[in-house]
Amino acid sequence: MKFAHLADTHLGYRQFGLYEREKDFYEVFEKIIDRIIEEDVDFVVHSGDLFDDSKPSPLALLNVQRGLMKLKNANIPVYAIAGNHDTVLRKNSIPPQVLFKKFGLKVISQINTNYMYEDIFIAGLPYVPSSKHKVFKKKLSELSKKASNHEKSILILHQGIDKYFNLQYELEIGDIPDNFNYYAMGHLHNYINDDFGKGKLVYPGSSEIWKTNEISDYRKNGKGFVIVDLDGNKPSVTRIKIDIPREFIDRSVDYNSLSRDIESIKNTIKDFDKKPIINLTVNNVESTSDIYEMINEELGDLTLNIRPKFISPDEENIDLIIDKENALGPIEVLSDRLEIYDDENISKLGIELYNLLSKDMIEESEELISEFYKENFSIENDVEED
Ligand SMILES: [Mn+2]
Numbered sequence: 001m002k003f004a005h006l007a008d009t010h011l012g013y014r015q016f017g018l019y020e021r022e023k024d025f026y027e028v029f030e031k032i033i034d035r036i037i038e039e040d041v042d043f044v045v046h047s048g049d050l051f052d053d054s055k056p057s058p059l060a061l062l063n064v065q066r067g068l069m070k071l072k073n074a075n076i077p078v079y080a081i082a083g084n085h086d087t088v089l090r091k092n093s094i095p096p097q098v099l100f101k102k103f104g105l106k107v108i109s110q111i112n113t114n115y116m117y118e119d120i121f122i123a124g125l126p127y128v129p130s131s132k133h134k135v136f137k138k139k140l141s142e143l144s145k146k147a148s149n150h151e152k153s154i155l156i157l158h159q160g161i162d163k164y165f166n167l168q169y170e171l172e173i174g175d176i177p178d179n180f181n182y183y184a185m186g187h188l189h190n191y192i193n194d195d196f197g198k199g200k201l202v203y204p205g206s207s208e209i210w211k212t213n214e215i216s217d218y219r220k221n222g223k224g225f226v227i228v229d230l231d232g233n234k235p236s237v238t239r240i241k242i243d244i245p246r247e248f249i250d251r252s253v254d255y256n257s258l259s260r261d262i263e264s265i266k267n268t269i270k271d272f273d274k275k276p277i278i279n280l281t282v283n284n285v286e287s288t289s290d291i292y293e294m295i296n297e298e299l300g301d302l303t304l305n306i307r308p309k310f311i312s313p314d315e316e317n318i319d320l321i322i323d324k325e326n327a328l329g330p331i332e333v334l335s336d337r338l339e340i341y342d343d344e345n346i347s348k349l350g351i352e353l354y355n356l357l358s359k360d361m362i363e364e365s366e367e368l369i370s371e372f373y374k375e376n377f378s379i380e381n382d383v384e385e386d
Contacts, residue, residue, distance in 0.1 A: 001120065004036045004240075006225035007047035007158070007186030008206035010085065012060030015210070016277075016305050024245045025208045026063045031242050032207060032225055033067040037074045039227055039240070043117050044076055047186025047204075048083025048127055048158030054359070056086075056096050068103035079115060081108045082126040083158040083186055084355065089129065089364045108156060113143060120230065121147050123180075124156030127187070129352050130170040131371055137175055144177030152230050153179070158186040163194075164203065167335050168351055182228055182235045189214050191221035193237055200235045202226055208244055212279065212307075215248050246304065247276040255284040258291070262298045275304040285310040285318060330354065345376065 009029050015021035036044060051060055071078060082095035097107045106115055114123035123143040128136045147153035160169035161176070165188060176183070178197030185192070189206035204225045209218055222241035229236045249269065253261035269276050278299065285291065288310060299306055310318040334354055338347040349372050356365045 001118070001152075001231055002039075002041050002227055002229045003043045003045060003154075004039065004041045004225055004227055005045045005047070005182075005184045005202060005204055006032060006207065007184075007204050008049040008083070008189055008210070009046070010049055010052040010206060010208070010210050011063055012056045013052035013208075013210060018305065020246075020275075020304055022059075026059075027245045028207045028223070028242060029063060029067055033070050035240060035242060036225075037070060037076070041076060041227060044071065044078040045122070045154065045156055045184045046078060046080040047124075047156050047184050048081050049085040049186060049206075050080060050083070051086040051096055054082075054086050054088045054096065061096070061099065064100065065103060068100050068105055072104040077104050077106060077117070079106045079108060079117075079122050079124070079156065081124045081156050081158055081186075084127045084129075087127050089356065089361065095126065110139075113139065114146060119150065119152060121150035121153040122156070123147060123153065124184070127158040128170070129368070130348055131352065131368055133170060133175075140175070140177055144179055147177070147180055152181050154182045154184055155180040156184045156186075160187050161185075164188055164192050167347065168331070181230060190217035191239070193226070193239070198234070200228070200237055202228075202237055207242065209248060212248070215250070218244075218248075246274040247272060249276050249278045250281075251278065252281040252283065255282055255286060255291075258282065258294070262295065265299065266302060269302050275302060277305045277307065278303050279307045279309070281309045281311060283311045284313045286313065288318060330358075345372075 009025065011025055011029060013022065013025055050064065068078065080097050082097060086095050086097065095107070097105060101107065108115070108124040109126060113125060114121060116122070123146065125136065125139055143155065159171045161171050161173055162169045163173045176196070180197065181199040183196055183199065183201035185201060185203045188203040189210055190203065191205040192201070192203040194201045205217065205221065205223060206214065207223055207225070209215060209223070221239070223244050224240045224242040227238045227240055249265070251265055265278070280295065282291065291310070292308065295306060295308060312318055331351060331354065334350055335347060338350045341347070349368070352368060353365055356368065
């Protein structure tokens with residue numbers, strides 16, 4: 001009995017605002033589906049962030065529909081939870097995944113928390129922010145009790161765990177019941193394959209480079225999914241790497257040998273199938289005049305996107321261009337700033353608020369804040385009712 005586990009496909013995401021990048025994500029998804037069918041698995045588990053947004057575009061929906069049709073024709077059911085990206089944090093809201101029930105997608109929700117595939121107990125919970133974790137932990141222990149009646153069990157979650165996340169985690173490793181055989185995790189975009197309890201805990205990672213800080217893990221572990229064989233005492237996990245359509249190139253060059261260095265980059269990339277994305281650092285930059293134009297002229301036609309960084313001879317960063325998605329993302333900047341409060345709860349609140357507000361989720365943000373105040377600063381009779 002074997003199954004495929006994937007997560008964080010983020011379909012519909014348009015990196016750097018480029019349609020080409022949106023198509024790259026669809027292409028990888030299609031390759032994954034084709035490979036899953038080739039591998040002849042019994043079923044598929046998707047651990048959330050199938051879509052990049054809770055209101056996906058028709059194109060994103062169409063790509064999922066195509067993939068699910070292929071799986072359905074191959075008689076392979078899919079079990080899925082919603083992640084933080086494809087969730088609307090409102091009572092009784094439904095994730096886009098429910099559109100595909102007729103296509104063989106079995107949605108695991110707060111209400112439908114578990115299924116059986118033959119003798120395998122498949123349970124899970126969709127993404128829940130840490131402010132709701134009291135109820136979440138109660139539900140986890142209920143599922144753990146149910147799992148103890150079955151010899152083989154899988155738990156599907158989309159959460160950060162302190163052991164693998166530095167700051168943005170919602171769960172501590174001790175919060176997770178230890179009697180499942182396989183923990184099908186989503187949320188962390190890097191690949192993690194760990195022992196936990198009597199089984200295995202795996203984050204397959206995102207299927208494409210969603211953020212440029214995933215590049216170093218991509219170089220090490222590739223992108224892709226895993227195939228899990230549940231037949232032995234302990235599940236055996238095989239990493240399946242799926243090539244991403246386009247290369248990310250990191251080059252650090254010197255201002256004084258710029259033309260030669262650029263020539264060498266040109267030689268590297270001239271035979272690529274698809275135009276790469278280049279992170280280019282130029283050191284010892286004495287004068288920025290013309291340098292950007294020169295790089296663009298030489299490399300513009302050969303690349304999808306050049307992300308330059310100019311460093312002066314005294315190693316200072318020269319801000320020439322406003323970089324929309326710079327190496328330090330807004331979450332990292334926010335985390336840094338929030339550290340002055342030296343309070344983990346405030347850090348978490350700030351990050352959750354950022355996540356909600358960047359999706360225009362005003363109501364949910366207000367709810368989160370009022371809950372936070374009730375929990376931490378509740379003063380009786382001090383609040384006027386309206
Ligand atoms: Mn994700």
